[in-house]
Structures are given as C-alpha cells and as structure tokens.
Amino acid sequence: MTDGFGRKIEYLRLSVTDLCNLRCQYCMGPEGVEKRAHRDILSHEEIEEIVRAAVKLGVRKVRVTGGEPLVRPGVADICRRISAVDGVEELCMTTNGLRLPELAGELRRGGVCRLNVSLDTLRPERYREITRTGSLKDALAGLEAARAAGFPPPKLNCVLMGGINDDEIPDFVALTEREPVSVRFIELMPIGPCREWDRSRFIPADAVLRAVPALEPAGGDGVARLYRLPNGRGTVGLIRPVSDHFCPACNRIRITADGKLKPCLHSAAEIPLRGLHGPELEAAIGAGIMAKPQRHHLEAGSDNIRNMNAIGG
DSSP states (O other), rough: OOOOTSSSEEEEESSSSOSSSOOOOSSTTOOOOOOGGGGGGGHHHHHHHHHHHHHHTTTOEEEEEOOOOGGSHHHHHHHEEEHHSSTTTTEEEEETTTHHHHHHHHHHHTTTEEEEEOOOSOOOOHHHHSSOOOOHHHHHHHHHHHHHOOOOOOOEEEEEOOOGGGGGGHHHHHHOOOOHHHHEEEOSSGGGGGGGGGGOOOOOOOOOHOOOOOEEEEEETTEEEEEEEEEEESHHHHHHHHSSSOOOGGEEEEEEESEEEEEEEOOOOOOEEEOHHHHHHHHHHHHHHTOSOOOGGGOOOOOOOGGGGGGOO
C-alpha cells in the first residue's frame, strides 16, 4: 500500500513492551517507567492478528522493538508467531543485548534473522553512566551469544551525543576495520527527556566524517548512508533524522505495545487498533498509512507525547 505521498509502506516496527532493564538518559527518566497491567498491552494473539492484517496491506518486514523486547515474557513465542505469518519476508529485532546469552538461540530458531544492538559507548564507566544501571560486560556477552547462535554480524546503533560520547567516534569506526559489523551513528533527537538538553548535545552525523576523514562512500541501506574504511571489513552508517530528514524515503509505520498505530515517530497522532478484527482492523491500519505526514518538523521539536521507550522507535 502506498501513502498519500506515493511512499510504499512495507516496514512495521512493532513494540512488544515499554519496559526496559536499562534507564538510558536520553530515553527515560531515572525513575524508569510505570509498569502496565498485563491486560493493558497487546497479547501474543493480538500481535499476530495485527501483523497478518498489516501484511495484507503490503508490509513485508517486521522489526520487534521495545522498550527492551527481551524483557517481555514469551518474546520468543511472539517471534515464532510473526515469522510464521505468510508474507513476512524479514523479521528483525532491536535490543540492548543484555538478555541475549539466555535467549539468542531461541530467537534464532524462532525466525529472527538479524539483530540491531544498541551500544552508545565502548567504555565500561561511561556505559554505566549513560544507562544508569547497565554493564558493558553484559552487553558484549550478548553480542558473543548472538554470534554463537548463528546470527549474522549485527548492526550496532550508537546515538551521537556531543560532549558525552562523540570522542569515541574513531573507536567505533575502528571496529569496522577488523570486524564485518555495521556501526550506525544516529543523531540525537529532541524527544522525551532530552527535549530540554543543551543544544551542544545535538551534533550532526557528519561529525563522524570530520573525525575519520578516511571514510569513503559505500552506498545506502534504508535510512542510513553508508561509508567504509579502505580495506575495512564492515561499514559505518550515518542516520540523520535532524540534519537531513529522510522522510521522502520513509516506508514504515509503528505500533506501540498498547496497540496504537503511529503514522510518524514525531507526530502526536495515534490510531487505536485493539478490539478491531478482520476488515475493521485492516481499514484502521490503512487509515494510519494514509495519515502519514509528508515530513516531520523535528527542528522545531518533536510533537510526540511519549518517551522513546513507549514508542518502539
């Protein structure tokens, strides 16, 4: 299905929980999030039904997100259900990796084909500072568990924060010289707790090219512009939602853990899906696709009323 601006919508980002076992400073407050009752989030059956309806409208790729999806009980069963839906060609997941030592094998057997792992620093003390509760050692153990389970090299998502982790740009890029990984630098967005952060924290992704001028263009991968070191085994991706919005190529919709369809990450618009079935559910998803705005106006601040952990961003 195409939206009102001719974009073919094939990608669904599906949040299965807004809970997380970290408290990243740019994502949520230090108190964490208020736990919802089990009845307030989508059941396994509702998730499967929504995916089936979305596939009928043209969705081909599903990404399971959170919060942290691996804290959702039964997440492997959810993945099995999604991967079994006829028409789902690619099932991916974004995770912080902390629970991969327990779950990587189940996820792989359940049909997850690729992992994106959030990793904003390579320094143990800084990891603890950014996440408030986490251990870099545990995150790296998760990456090793994914490798052992047979997953292809992951995409490492690094949110660029001026004065916090931008001094590590060369260290992250160096990973791609010796490993076939993709390090993706994502511009910090003024949404949630960091909406009021000092402007110096918001640096453009082109800071990566200034820090490592040896990087050479290597095409694109969805919303990321790719670069590569000479003779590098992996790639560096730059994702620029603020400095150079990629709205003209946006092919995605988002569904929150409580069953709301968000046509755009930075819009306040939400379309409730719970309680709908069959043609009614398909019509609501279709309406969400047609409600996608031409572009966001993030330079003026996000209109989204949720924190990132509650969106599945």
